[in-house]
Amino acid sequence: MADYLPHTEAELASMLGFLGLSSTAELFDAVPTALQLSRGLDMADGLPEPDTSVRFNELASKNLGSSDRLLCFAGSGAYDHELPPVVRALASRSEFVTAYTPYQPEVAQGVLQAIFEFQTMIARISGLPVANASLYDGATALVEAVNLGVASSGSSRVVLSSGVHPHWRQVVETFAQGTGHEIEVVGLKDGLTDWSAIEGTCGVIVVAQPNYLGGLEDLDAVRALCDQTGALMVVAADPVASGVLKSPGAYGADVMVGEGQGFGTALSFGGPYLGLFACTTKEIRRLPGRIVGETVDVEGRRAYVTTLRTREQDIRREKATSNVCTNQTLMAVAASIQLGWLGTEGFRELALACARGTRYLANQLSSSTTAKLLHPNMSTFRELAIRTNAPASLVIERMAAKGFLAGIAASSLTRGSDPSLDDADLNHVLLASVTERRTAAEIDAYILALEEAAA
Amino acid sequence: MADYLPHTEAELASMLGFLGLSSTAELFDAVPTALQLSRGLDMADGLPEPDTSVRFNELASKNLGSSDRLLCFAGSGAYDHELPPVVRALASRSEFVTAYTPYQPEVAQGVLQAIFEFQTMIARISGLPVANASLYDGATALVEAVNLGVASSGSSRVVLSSGVHPHWRQVVETFAQGTGHEIEVVGLKDGLTDWSAIEGTCGVIVVAQPNYLGGLEDLDAVRALCDQTGALMVVAADPVASGVLKSPGAYGADVMVGEGQGFGTALSFGGPYLGLFACTTKEIRRLPGRIVGETVDVEGRRAYVTTLRTREQDIRREKATSNVCTNQTLMAVAASIQLGWLGTEGFRELALACARGTRYLANQLSSSTTAKLLHPNMSTFRELAIRTNAPASLVIERMAAKGFLAGIAASSLTRGSDPSLDDADLNHVLLASVTERRTAAEIDAYILALEEAAA
Amino acid sequence: MSPLTQAAGGKASSAPIMGRDAEPTIFELSQPGRSSFQFRTTGIQAWTAEEMFDARFLADSKVPLAEVSERDLVAHVTRLSHRQFSVDLGAYPLGSCTMKYNPKICDTIAGLPGLAGVHPGAPAFLTQGWLEIMVTLEKALCEITGMEAATLQPAAGAAGELTGLLLMRAYHEANGDIRRRIIIPDSAHGTNPASVTLGGYEVTTVPSDDRGCVDLAALKAVLGPDVAGIMLTNPNTLGLFEEDIAEIAAAVHDVGGLLYYDGANLNAIMGVVRPGDMGFDIVHMNLHKTFATPHGGGGPGAGPVAVSSRLVEFLPGPRATEVDEGVFDWVMPPRSIGRVHGWHGNSLVLARALAYIEIHGGDGLRRVSERAVLNANWIRRRLSSVFDVAFDRPCMHEVVLSLASLRKEHGVKAIDIAKRLMEEGFHAPTVYFPLIVDEALMIEPTETESVQTLEALAQAFEVALDDAINNKEAVLAAPRTTPVGRVDEARAARQLVQTFDAR
Amino acid sequence: MSPLTQAAGGKASSAPIMGRDAEPTIFELSQPGRSSFQFRTTGIQAWTAEEMFDARFLADSKVPLAEVSERDLVAHVTRLSHRQFSVDLGAYPLGSCTMKYNPKICDTIAGLPGLAGVHPGAPAFLTQGWLEIMVTLEKALCEITGMEAATLQPAAGAAGELTGLLLMRAYHEANGDIRRRIIIPDSAHGTNPASVTLGGYEVTTVPSDDRGCVDLAALKAVLGPDVAGIMLTNPNTLGLFEEDIAEIAAAVHDVGGLLYYDGANLNAIMGVVRPGDMGFDIVHMNLHKTFATPHGGGGPGAGPVAVSSRLVEFLPGPRATEVDEGVFDWVMPPRSIGRVHGWHGNSLVLARALAYIEIHGGDGLRRVSERAVLNANWIRRRLSSVFDVAFDRPCMHEVVLSLASLRKEHGVKAIDIAKRLMEEGFHAPTVYFPLIVDEALMIEPTETESVQTLEALAQAFEVALDDAINNKEAVLAAPRTTPVGRVDEARAARQLVQTFDAR
Numbered sequence A, B: 001m002a003d004y005l006p007h008t009e010a011e012l013a014s015m016l017g018f019l020g021l022s023s024t025a026e027l028f029d030a031v032p033t034a035l036q037l038s039r040g041l042d043m044a045d046g047l048p049e050p051d052t053s054v055r056f057n058e059l060a061s062k063n064l065g066s067s068d069r070l071l072c073f074a075g076s077g078a079y080d081h082e083l084p085p086v087v088r089a090l091a092s093r094s095e096f097v098t099a100y101t102p103y104q105p106e107v108a109q110g111v112l113q114a115i116f117e118f119q120t121m122i123a124r125i126s127g128l129p130v131a132n133a134s135l136y137d138g139a140t141a142l143v144e145a146v147n148l149g150v151a152s153s154g155s156s157r158v159v160l161s162s163g164v165h166p167h168w169r170q171v172v173e174t175f176a177q178g179t180g181h182e183i184e185v186v187g188l189k190d191g192l193t194d195w196s197a198i199e200g201t202c203g204v205i206v207v208a209q210p211n212y213l214g215g216l217e218d219l220d221a222v223r224a225l226c227d228q229t230g231a232l233m234v235v236a237a238d239p240v241a242s243g244v245l246k247s248p249g250a251y252g253a254d255v256m257v258g259e260g261q262g263f264g265t266a267l268s269f270g271g272p273y274l275g276l277f278a279c280t281t282k283e284i285r286r287l288p289g290r291i292v293g294e295t296v297d298v299e300g301r302r303a304y305v306t307t308l309r310t311r312e313q314d315i316r317r318e319k320a321t322s323n324v325c326t327n328q329t330l331m332a333v334a335a336s337i338q339l340g341w342l343g344t345e346g347f348r349e350l351a352l353a354c355a356r357g358t359r360y361l362a363n364q365l366s367s368s369t370t371a372k373l374l375h376p377n378m379s380t381f382r383e384l385a386i387r388t389n390a391p392a393s394l395v396i397e398r399m400a401a402k403g404f405l406a407g408i409a410a411s412s413l414t415r416g417s418d419p420s421l422d423d424a425d426l427n428h429v430l431l432a433s434v435t436e437r438r439t440a441a442e443i444d445a446y447i448l449a450l451e452e453a454a455a
Numbered sequence C, D: 001m002s003p004l005t006q007a008a009g010g011k012a013s014s015a016p017i018m019g020r021d022a023e024p025t026i027f028e029l030s031q032p033g034r035s036s037f038q039f040r041t042t043g044i045q046a047w048t049a050e051e052m053f054d055a056r057f058l059a060d061s062k063v064p065l066a067e068v069s070e071r072d073l074v075a076h077v078t079r080l081s082h083r084q085f086s087v088d089l090g091a092y093p094l095g096s097c098t099m100k101y102n103p104k105i106c107d108t109i110a111g112l113p114g115l116a117g118v119h120p121g122a123p124a125f126l127t128q129g130w131l132e133i134m135v136t137l138e139k140a141l142c143e144i145t146g147m148e149a150a151t152l153q154p155a156a157g158a159a160g161e162l163t164g165l166l167l168m169r170a171y172h173e174a175n176g177d178i179r180r181r182i183i184i185p186d187s188a189h190g191t192n193p194a195s196v197t198l199g200g201y202e203v204t205t206v207p208s209d210d211r212g213c214v215d216l217a218a219l220k221a222v223l224g225p226d227v228a229g230i231m232l233t234n235p236n237t238l239g240l241f242e243e244d245i246a247e248i249a250a251a252v253h254d255v256g257g258l259l260y261y262d263g264a265n266l267n268a269i270m271g272v273v274r275p276g277d278m279g280f281d282i283v284h285m286n287l288h289k290t291f292a293t294p295h296g297g298g299g300p301g302a303g304p305v306a307v308s309s310r311l312v313e314f315l316p317g318p319r320a321t322e323v324d325e326g327v328f329d330w331v332m333p334p335r336s337i338g339r340v341h342g343w344h345g346n347s348l349v350l351a352r353a354l355a356y357i358e359i360h361g362g363d364g365l366r367r368v369s370e371r372a373v374l375n376a377n378w379i380r381r382r383l384s385s386v387f388d389v390a391f392d393r394p395c396m397h398e399v400v401l402s403l404a405s406l407r408k409e410h411g412v413k414a415i416d417i418a419k420r421l422m423e424e425g426f427h428a429p430t431v432y433f434p435l436i437v438d439e440a441l442m443i444e445p446t447e448t449e450s451v452q453t454l455e456a457l458a459q460a461f462e463v464a465l466d467d468a469i470n471n472k473e474a475v476l477a478a479p480r481t482t483p484v485g486r487v488d489e490a491r492a493a494r495q496l497v498q499t500f501d502a503r
């Protein structure tokens, strides 16, 4: 009988007595007997903690692909970045972990200030003045951006570059079933979005920077297109890129969304991650989710509080800008710590290190006979699309046997044809990425193994 | 250049300027040039944290005997007990970890109260009214007990059962080189101390309960012997035994010392561990180390403070009861948490589970043809001395290949002849132990493997 | 060194242990040239940005983040943590939020390298452990709710709601059925109506009756063939069980609508009654409330959605599936609405939930609910002599007080009592929710609090009430012992300072 | 339910965040029948105690420990932690204690299952990683100190001292030389004389001269053939370098004595000057001060002892040794004094120290010392205009103020200033040590504090001084913002309550 319940037998009896009840069952008298479950739940008996430890260690050991067993060259929106012990130690402090949403600011300054610092950092990274306190992940942040864009522009025509991560596109399409937005996906040409067919009024134009093949898009052109079509410009950005490349804000984007996992969150099999969202001041009252503002307390001391709450669902209900309530604050706190640890120089070095590693991989690849860059002349940031002689999924299988998570098979993301690639190719496209954690020696070994595996 | 120094170049220059210096080297002008090291330290360059992680993971992986790789049946004073996540999480809180000795009680109530609770728990476990705030480990706690006993009794004749852990005996003998105490080691007979030769005045009599072969000594007889010889009775006890067996205090011991590792501290390759020390009220002014007392603050609120400080080295200097300054407070804090987690019932269940496991092992062993209990009829607690056909160190080697840390070779502890065993046997004695973490299935597998390995 | 006199240094006076100053922001602790980061030695050539990128892509300048030493980072964040209340410090009786104690072992499990270190794009043959966790969890959640199958993708309750509404839509559309309204009781949580809008439906609100439950007559009056469904929480947000649920279900089903169960309050009924058996078709669960995910200051959570058999084919996908004994793979439901998460959901939250469920087992989960309900009723009864209970009859896992008469008679509001309670060592209950209760104070003690803690809480309420009557100024000035006093919320909204740069 | 009104419950008002109440002891939170523990399911028969043991061995009753839920345990301990100051919360300028920031990676390393999970009795072939760590650390420590070999067994500085004295004894005895005195300067740390007694020697104290260093003439006067050796700290406990060290060494060696170096202050001189090069024969190091072991509220530490070649054969053992390239084993020195620790020393502390040393490298360690000395001199200079510096000349890593004139003129003592400083957000410096300075306040800023923090500390000193002169009552009443105010130490000693049961 493993549980965390404090009630002793004597207390149980006395508490029931206080209520004039003679059994716990009577606590549920309001539930019609016919509805009550007449049996116990059909589950195994409770397992004491130490047995549960053993069990989950066994389950974990069945994940042959974990990054402590295979050297990770997979990216596509989830990155094997450094998770320094200091950030882990701080982000796991129980005051942050076991707090609720900071509704009572007097006893929640810790979380509130951490979010305020997070907002400031994300705003600076995005080049935009406003950032919220986090959304679920990059994909759902994009959904919110599309909703905001449609509301702001008044047009529900949404043009989506197929360079946007296929999963994100799929999520946008799913939620459009409810909102009724018209989603138009435009294809790529030589690895970059081909906007030539877009004409007329648009509500929102979404571009990824870099796109999921790693390609750097011409954001000036997108800005011009937005001006021309009346659309809000939404950039689904890799936030790490801002360490060396122009930020979305610098191009005049109205909204930046991104995946913040790389800032202090483990690969985690895809979640919980961290949805980043930044926008112009003009859109602040349409901002989805929570925002923290600075103010003072009764004694005039600086204090923080969630503000502009009249956008939120608990107050605005069906007229709210979004339905988000629980978000990913703990990851935002971790990100603010990780970004504090990186600092100005470290953030730049991080971007450079990823770029250098990717470039080194690309260079070494040039001698391969079985694997070639899909778009060898394209400017890329930290993602590479590689054409392999063997099907990519087979390459990944073979590489795993050699100790590598070689990357992601493009076909596993798109699950079907994809406007960003011509169909013939899809099954032979391997998406690889390099973070600051990969050494030259590791990349050399990867290249060596790939030559054989890709054949 | 990996370091944790905040000084920027600009600050360095300005700070040196403030001191009227033009280089850091001048900071050391007081050190005669002839003595200064004229070269850099002969060491590898600094290794960034992530590389250091990789390096220590590699070093750790060379420890083939760690308890996550071999099932641990070794004991002999260091036990593979449950370390529940909750205790780890609490004991590693940085307020405890990064505090100094609680010299300023106003900002050290956390550590002070934790020690006060620890003292209470250890006193209850020992059956004695006074416990200190911890010593280095069980062995050095025994040295302190011997010193206290000699000071209290006025006789420097120290009689030590050879049932005391061989390492502890060796430590007592080492330190006696300084104090000049006469150490007399008495042998065992059929696994239990043979006191028959002890006559005349003694200062201290030390007995282990259980002794290192697991045997339960007749402590009533030891008490009588102490009364007869004028000696203080010091029991080197396994504190876990108090969960089911009579405590040292219940037998009238004057001092209990013990190893507290089993309460919340990992195996840790032998340290840091936790020296337990409890005694009668009569000896309180001779108590070595720190002690915390309850008092009040200016507003009358309950508060804690280190007390009876006039015993300690920083005040009494050469007349101090002991030279201990830094102790093992963090382990004491962990122990108070672990004992809080165990609670009254858990502490008893722990002792019972160890006893049951050991008994089960002993029972299963009865059918073995290659390994037999050394003293089959002796009452034991959680330790078993097993006679193996093959030399014990060879048995351990063979068992490691089968996934077990089979135990400890008695010869590795004694490193030479031992009055507790006759020499012919020594190399064939395997000391094994079972904690609450071993299952019947694991023990069955052990027995099966041992049959072959001990041949 | 005069500029120093202004610069923030490492004082601890902002932490409660030594003082009550504000903690400087990390930007104020920053000094140009300081740093903490350390990267691996890679041996890769240090190409410059210019060598690697076209000039047109390059940023003009570095992104200015903080520049602090690791030491200052640690002190800053540790001090921030000391300015934050949490379950681990004491009772947190926030109604509707289920701020229970969550076992620490779940943190350890979520940190296992074999779980936390797995890339979500790794193929199924490399992630069998994860898929097994998902399949096992789905099965357990279905058993607890009495449903057929579930998606684990939604990242929180609200995401689950919207997913559920899209499932309704897909179902009706598959039947060629165009419906436009969703019925919601007036006591519903704000996410419900917000989700309805995003799901492309209109909200029809039904009032509560004088027992605090859905007004059955009013419900029947708004039902019709254009009703896609109803969203209910049961027990509802007043902590009361909707006793007419069978009749409600029949009425909604009669017009072809579906029943959506907002499972945020599942903590009250595990092993006692199941949404499926009540007639619900779709259920979302807030794993972060019922199943061991500490709330993280606002998240993360997980909001799996379980459905009855007729909706299974529409579930989001791909879904982890046992395709052969002990062999797991991703399978896309035939008529899936698609993907609702960037990857597979908040996986680590899912692992925590499964661990929690397995530690407890079926009996343990029922015990959790029993004790949650016992505690809530005990505090209801204990306080009912001094406060007005909004609907004073046996409640489930939470209870709502109304302080309307206190406000009327003494000018002290629910929020004032809430603030005063903090001085006594308790987090405030939920205030002003549900909206249908005037001056609502909503208490959810949860099952992990002891009766001694409940009694201390009750006494704190009594002290606050006594002050409200006899020492009103003290209550209006509360809290006075917290890191900051009452905060000027109006100013925050009026003079928006949303970043350090906006100051 | 009246007994409840007295029972302690889970209020957070004892944590500084919400109040200033005392925290109940765990025994007061205890309720019979409550529990937290969970053990593995072993499948072993549940024999009773009576079935397993002779009645004469059995305890009469259970040992009464606390009976608390895991939830209450967590809250209790977390609240205790909030009543505790620590380096991670702010500056901790305790002289002689080197309360620097220690990198968190060392905690991670010390927690690796492959290190923390190793049984100390496992044979060498199963613990090669550990032996390699020990051998590598020994080598590094010898290079830093300029010695030949070291034992890693002593668990702290004082244990190292005693070990060193036993080595002296063994050395002299091996030479058939019976000596009885050890010389110690009057500024020495209390452990030095205490260890001398335990080493079987008599203490001869030499005074300090007016420069704060050993009085050379006085030293020479007490030297003689019965002197076994001298124990020195250099820099000494005043933070001053003993400039005559070469002459001291020669004088002691001349009478056949050995020089013992108390390495507690090694943080000041790494890479700058080495005890071995100064003429020392024996050196202990406080790894917990210089090398990355957070102090743990009083420990653990590690006090390795390094020696010059003529003492190597006497070292405690067995010692980890590289017996073949990359192969490690335990080797007993031929004339070893024996074992000074139950196993191999505080191994996890040793691993932390090695990690710290390797992260820094030789240059990094020198930088550590440079910055430690720079910071100390900066604060000395900064404060010298307002306070009397005990020996006002360039110091090493710490500086001692004398508040004698303040006490004389205003009746405010060093301890009062120390307590007042806490209100400003700083831990107090060391007070009343070294004993030779009247009203001593000893400041060791360490190298990890920034100049901004030093400036804030200096300003806090100024505020305290201003209060001492103009608002004396405030200083005498300090600290007023801490979890408890000044504590009645006299009562604690008079009415001893050393356990909950002694109340």
Ligand SMILES: Cc1ncc(COP(=O)(O)O)c(C=O)c1O
Pocket (backbone or CB within 6 Å): A324, A325, A326, C096, C097, C156, C157, C158, C159, C189, C191, C192, C233, C237, C262, C264, C265, C286, C301, C303
């Ligand atoms: C009744 C109810 N429904 C729905 C939700 C929304 O859940 P989430 O915050 O996970 O989106 C909540 C949570 O606050 C709730 O209490």
Ligand SMILES: Cc1ncc(COP(=O)(O)O)c(C=O)c1O
Pocket (backbone or CB within 6 Å): B324, B325, B326, D096, D097, D156, D157, D158, D159, D189, D191, D192, D233, D237, D262, D264, D265, D286, D301, D303
């Ligand atoms: C100068 C000096 N010597 C010796 C010691 C004793 O070291 P430990 O506390 O590790 O026993 C200390 C520590 O306080 C010290 O400062």
